Amino acid sequence: MISVAGLTKRYGPVTAVDDLTFEVAAGKVTGFLGPNGAGKSTTMRMVLGLDRPTAGTATVNGKRYAGLSAPLREVGALLDAGAMHPGRTGRAHLRIGARSNGIPLSRVDAVIEQAGLGSAARRRVKGYSLGMRQRLGIATALLGDPEVLLFDEPVNGLDLDGVRWIRALLRGFADEGRTVLVSSHLMSEMQLIADRVVIIGGGRLIADSDIGAVLHGLGGQRVLVRTPAADELHRALAERASVSRTAQDELEVTGLEAAEVGDLAHAAGVRLHHLAEVEESLEQAYLSLTEDSVDYHGAVPGQVREQVTEPVTERLADGPVR
Numbered sequence: 001m002i003s004v005a006g007l008t009k010r011y012g013p014v015t016a017v018d019d020l021t022f023e024v025a026a027g028k029v030t031g032f033l034g035p036n037g038a039g040k041s042t043t044m045r046m047v048l049g050l051d052r053p054t055a056g057t058a059t060v061n062g063k064r065y066a067g068l069s070a071p072l073r074e075v076g077a078l079l080d081a082g083a084m085h086p087g088r089t090g091r092a093h094l095r096i097g098a099r100s101n102g103i104p105l106s107r108v109d110a111v112i113e114q115a116g117l118g119s120a121a122r123r124r125v126k127g128y129s130l131g132m133r134q135r136l137g138i139a140t141a142l143l144g145d146p147e148v149l150l151f152d153e154p155v156n157g158l159d160l161d162g163v164r165w166i167r168a169l170l171r172g173f174a175d176e177g178r179t180v181l182v183s184s185h186l187m188s189e190m191q192l193i194a195d196r197v198v199i200i201g202g203g204r205l206i207a208d209s210d211i212g213a214v215l216h217g218l219g220g221q222r223v224l225v226r227t228p229a230a231d232e233l234h235r236a237l238a239e240r241a242s243v244s245r246t247a248q249d250e251l252e253v254t255g256l257e258a259a260e261v262g263d264l265a266h267a268a269g270v271r272l273h274h275l276a277e278v279e280e281s282l283e284q285a286y287l288s289l290t291e292d293s294v295d296y297h298g299a300v301p302g303q304v305r306e307q308v309t310e311p312v313t314e315r316l317a318d319g320p321v322r
């Protein structure tokens with residue numbers, strides 16, 4: 001398990017991570033989400049002892065990274081797949097990692113196999129494609145067969161096969177009971193692979209929740225209904241829910257289940273042509289949660305919006321979604 005408590009990092013005037021508290025449980029894939037510059041990498045670096053917190057703590061299985069006796073056996077990380085010696089072969093890179101961490105050399109072949117590196121392991125890293133580098137980075141993270149895994153944007157730059165491979169790999173690790181934290185700014189990707197999400201913006205916690213709760217925590221369930229008697233249905237529903245007219249024959253209802261809308265329409269003698277619950281995508285939920293915390297909104301050329309310092313959580317009744 002990974003625990004972050006009151007974690008704060010300042011670089012001069014920039015507060016990259018601001019009093020962040022959350023836990024990452026074993027047996028699940030936890031997505032770590034936030035717009036560019038939200039503080040994801042800085043947080044991961046502090047978990048891995050690569051950056052010193054200005055305040056607060058980050059621990060792995062109850063210990064700070066520096067206090068782990070065999071770090072690679074407890075935590076595996078993919079941070080920057082570019083940071084490898086270009087003149088070494090993939091295999092040499094892995095052998096050095098194993099030797100310097102007291103890991104048996106038999107693990108080298110095991111992770112080459114597991115990461116699908118194959119014969120590329122005998123080639124020099126400078127000739128690797130981004131996908132191959134990513135596989136080597138993952139092989140390195142797996143060397144010590146760790147229980148806790150951190151991946152910073154693992155699907156960046158990968159083709160569809162690579163993306164599918166990463167998805168299956170992460171799911172497999174979680175199913176084996178490992179702790180998996182994976183950062184991304186690709187919401188659509190997280191919707192496919194994460195069980196839980198920790199969302200940050202401007203260094204602060206915005207949501208820490210099951211994905212389903214994030215989706216449903218935003219203004220409640222919406223129901224779309226089409227009827228030739230929209231005025232009549234509007235009147236029948238108005239007392240019980242918030243109703244808006246979205247087209248001549250269409251209403252959007254917030255605060256009722258589809259079945260309740262159907263029953264009320266029936267009671268009012270209104271015929272329905274369409275009745276469906278609107279599926280919120282994580283993309284929409286994320287945009288809505290983080291819109292105030294994005295450093296720069298690029299939509300209007302020439303305009304730069306100042307970073308908002310008020311926590312977005314104020315828009316959620318009970319603070320961060322949990």
Ligand SMILES: Nc1ncnc2c1ncn2[C@@H]1O[C@H](COP(=O)(O)OP(=O)(O)OP(=O)(O)O)[C@@H](O)[C@H]1O
Pocket residue numbers: 011014015016017034035036037038039040041042043185
């Ligand atoms: N070494 C550093 N010195 C100064 N500022 C830094 C440093 N590292 C990060 N920052 C700043 O801290 C903030 C958080 O950066 P970080 O890289 O952690 O965000 P991120 O969520 O990982 O973003 P991205 O998705 O773009 O990688 C940014 O404003 C960044 O410019």
